[in-house]
Amino acid sequence: MNKKITLTSVMAILCICLSAQRPQVTTLPVNERLSNLVINNLINYPGDTASINTLTGNNSKMLLIDFWFTSCAPCIKQIPKLDSLQQQFKDQLQILMVTFEPDSLVIPFITKWEQRHCKKLSVPVATADTLLQAHFNQGSRPNYAFIAADRVNMGYTSKAFINATVIKEVLAKMKEEVNLRGYQRNPQQ
Structure with missing residues (x-):
């Protein structure tokens, strides 16, 4: 009996220690800066990994992250x-x-989409993602996160109102805010 209690206690302490050592990822608040994460499992992109800085063109582009999945009809429509x-x-x-x-679900889906539309998709896709999902967990799909060129979270939306007019307005706002923050003077931070 004592051996069972001792073994159970040791296992409980080990589990607590191991879970305490795992980095905790929390949802990134609006106006907070995203670290230069490395995104893995990229398809439709020159490499299979890229950092946030690489995706933003080394702090020259806004990053619009579209959270989706292959059986989400509103996602597919977008x-x-x-x-x-x-x-x-x-x-x-x-x-x-x-x-x-x-990948086993997404690659065939993208291939069929490209065949149906007679064109190659110009948007890269990150598959099997848990990191960005944790940073921007908004629950609904489609869901979008706007990341300024200096990696600051500009906001979220789950609305399907993304269009050229909205993008132009957000880009103009981003340029003003990025200049005010001054992060681009030291982009490697």
Whole structure:
């Protein structure tokens, strides 16, 4: 009996110690700066990983993160619009589609989408993601996070109102705010 209690106690302490050593990721508040995370499992991108700084063109582009999944009808409906916006604003904006789903679901989905639309998707996709999901957990899909060129969280929306007019307005606001904050003077922070 004492051996069972001792073993159970040791295992409980070990579990507490191990969970305490895991880095805790919390939702990034608006107006807070995102660290230069490395995003893994990228498809439709030159490499399979990229840092946030790389995605923002080394602090020259806004990053629009689109949280989606392959069986979300509103998410799928937004893909042509996101693809068009990526092409229209390619020098000022990087859109990144992010899903918790694995490559085995996403790659066939993207292939079918490209065949159906007779074009290659211009937006990179991060699959099997947990890191960005933790930083920007808003629950609903589609869900968007606007990250300024200096990696500051400009806000979230779950509305499907993303269009060229909204992007132009957010880009103008971002430029003003980025200049005021001055982070771009030391982009590696």
